[in-house]
Amino acid sequence: MLQNKALILDRDGVINKDYGYVSTIEQFHFIDGIFDLCQAALAKGYIIIIITNQSGIARGYYTLEDFERLNEWMVAQFDKQSIPIRHVYFCPHHPDSLQPAFAKECECRKPKAGVFYQAAADYNLDLSQSIAIGDKERDMKAAQTAGVGTRILIASAPHCAAAQYVVQSHAEIMVLLNDQ
Numbered sequence: 001m002l003q004n005k006a007l008i009l010d011r012d013g014v015i016n017k018d019y020g021y022v023s024t025i026e027q028f029h030f031i032d033g034i035f036d037l038c039q040a041a042l043a044k045g046y047i048i049i050i051i052t053n054q055s056g057i058a059r060g061y062y063t064l065e066d067f068e069r070l071n072e073w074m075v076a077q078f079d080k081q082s083i084p085i086r087h088v089y090f091c092p093h094h095p096d097s098l099q100p101a102f103a104k105e106c107e108c109r110k111p112k113a114g115v116f117y118q119a120a121a122d123y124n125l126d127l128s129q130s131i132a133i134g135d136k137e138r139d140m141k142a143a144q145t146a147g148v149g150t151r152i153l154i155a156s157a158p159h160c161a162a163a164q165y166v167v168q169s170h171a172e173i174m175v176l177l178n179d180q
């Protein structure tokens with residue numbers, strides 16, 4: 001059976017500016033170029049999936065409901081740009097959480113690759129043909145463990161063994177994407 005290829009995005013620092021534990025629409029500022037990047041990926045046949053660590057829920061900085069409200073709004077903004085987000089996978093856990101529901105050593109928190117495997121099963125993905133974009137080494141490590149073929153790190157620090165490309169901007173990613 002023909003498999004799908006995905007553009008797998010981290011959220012904070014890739015889609016929106018990362019001010020640390022962003023939880024409201026007011027704090028959610030899209031990074032220039034993210035919509036163009038997604039549209040270019042769609043045109044090349046990628047489906048778009050988001051995988052994000054949200055330990056702010058476990059830490060009690062915001063609630064699951066806060067996250068879901070913001071998430072619904074974010075997906076609607078992509079929709080307005082004709083960009084379907086197929087799924088947003090998020091990890092609400094942290095081992096030190098005071099809330100029993102979220103206090104665990106889970107498999108879904110990057111750098112673990114659990115959610116990448118889940119997404120591959122849910123959407124019949126060929127991860128070797130997929131692209132992961134992140135802004136932290138743990139995003140790249142998770143993608144590497146899962147076997148994601150193209151791994152792009154947005155970072156000012158140019159060293160990350162798990163990334164194949166380290167870029168400073170979404171415009172640079174566009175150039176890479178056009179070469180895929």
Ligand SMILES: [Mg+2]
Nearest residue numbers: 010012013135
């Ligand atoms: Mg991030």
Ligand SMILES: [Zn+2]
Nearest residue numbers: 091093106108
């Ligand atoms: Zn988790």
